[in-house]
Amino acid sequence: MISFNNVSVSFDLPNGESRTVVENVSMDLDRSDMAYLIGPTGSGKSTLLRLLYMDRFPDEGVAQIGDYRSDLIDRSEIPYLRRSIGVVFQDFQLLPDRSAYDNVAFALYATGKKRSEVKSRTMKALTRVGLNHKRSNFPHELSGGEQQRVVIARAIANDPWVLLADEPTGNLDPVVADEIQELLVSLHRQGMTLMMATHDYRLVKKYPARTFALMNRQLIEIDPESL
Numbered sequence: 001m002i003s004f005n006n007v008s009v010s011f012d013l014p015n016g017e018s019r020t021v022v023e024n025v026s027m028d029l030d031r032s033d034m035a036y037l038i039g040p041t042g043s044g045k046s047t048l049l050r051l052l053y054m055d056r057f058p059d060e061g062v063a064q065i066g067d068y069r070s071d072l073i074d075r076s077e078i079p080y081l082r083r084s085i086g087v088v089f090q091d092f093q094l095l096p097d098r099s100a101y102d103n104v105a106f107a108l109y110a111t112g113k114k115r116s117e118v119k120s121r122t123m124k125a126l127t128r129v130g131l132n133h134k135r136s137n138f139p140h141e142l143s144g145g146e147q148q149r150v151v152i153a154r155a156i157a158n159d160p161w162v163l164l165a166d167e168p169t170g171n172l173d174p175v176v177a178d179e180i181q182e183l184l185v186s187l188h189r190q191g192m193t194l195m196m197a198t199h200d201y202r203l204v205k206k207y208p209a210r211t212f213a214l215m216n217r218q219l220i221e222i223d224p225e226s227l
Contacts, residue, residue: 001029001030001031001065001066001161001162001193002027002028002029002033002052002064002065002162002193002195003026003027003028003029003062003063003064004025004026004027004048004051004061004062004063004064004219005026005061005062005063005064006024006025006026006060006061006062007022007024007025007026007048007051007058007060007061007062007063008020008022008023008024008025008058008059008060008061009021009022009044009047009051009056009058009059010059020217021043021044021047021217022044022047022048022214022217022218022219023217023218024060024061024218025048025061025217025218025219026061026219027212027219027221029193029195029210030193031161031193032188032191032192032193033193033194033209033210034185034188034193034194034195034196034209034210035194035195035196035209035210035211035212036195036196036197036198036204036209036210036211036212036224037049037195037196037197037198037212037214038197038198038199038201038204038211038212038213038214038227039199039213039214039215040199041199043214043215044214044217045166045167045197045198045199045214046166046167046197048063048197048214048219049087049164049166049195049197051063051070052065052085052164052195053065053081053082053085053087053164054068054070054073054078054081054082057070058070065081065085065162066081066084066161066162068081079111083111083158083160084158084160084161084162085160085161085162085163085164086152086154086155086156086158086160086162086163086164087155087163087164087165087166088148088151088152088155088163088164088165088166088168088184089151089166089167089168090166090167090168090170090171091171092139092147092148092150092151093151094139094147094150094151095139096138096139096140097138098138099135099136099137099138100126100131100134100135100136100137100138100139100142100146100150100153101122101126101135101136103139103150103154104122104125104126104150104153104154104157105118105119105122107154107157107158108121108122108157108158111158121157121158121159122135122153122157123135124157125153125154125156125157126150126153128153128156128187129149129150129152129153129156129183130149130183131146131149131150131153134146143176144171144172144176145172145176145179145180148168148169148171148172148180149180149183151168152168152180152183152184152187156187156192160192161192161193162192162193162194162195163184163187163188163192163193163194163195164195164196165184165194165195165196165197166197167197167198167199168180168184168196168198169181169198169200169203170198170199170200174202177200177203178203178206181203181206181207182207184196185207194209201227204224204227205224205225205227208224208225209224211223211224211227
């Protein structure tokens with residue numbers, strides 16, 4: 001359900017040259033699987049995730065998620081693709097002037113959901129992440145871990161089949177990082193496909209799953225116990 005087939009991506013540099021980030025990488029992930037993308041900062045982890053929600057397209061090869069292929073998708077289809085997946089970012093990207101409830105609801109209203117459905121989905125999502133009791137709090141009134149729970153609630157409010165998480169614990173201390181990781185793993189165990197980019201090898205070893213390492217522009221599956 002998720003695949004990269006001989007994908008290459010490069011970026012233009014200010015001096016007119018280009019830098020290859022990934023080159024001829026391939027991988028396959030089945031529905032309901034869980035996998036990590038690991039590698040140092042700048043290795044291309046975020047770029048691979050961007051390929052899946054079509055915020056970036058390969059220079060060569062094909063990225064596929066569900067029925068959507070990077071070489072065949074029409075630009076008008078991209079919003080529908082993004083409604084079928086959830087994305088969790090490291091830097092939260094919450095609206096500071098809206099409550100936890102409204103941050104989740106806003107994303108649903110943007111997809112055209114009716115008020116009654118927005119309320120039902122928002123309350124369900126906040127309950128799933130253990131934050132229903134903080135639904136009226138604004139982001140500045142929440143801890144870092146609680147803010148990340150709001151982000152996850154927003155990502156799962158549409159009941160996506162896949163969750164893409166880009167360094168979701170990167171700004172959190174180890175105890176809170178474990179709590180967020182346990183939440184993500186519990187969502188996976190409920191049937192959600194999970195792909196997570198991280199440089200926190202401690203979490204990979206503590207919550208093992210398929211692990212793909214980006215090294216020298218290549219993507220290699222490794223044993224998490226070897227980290």
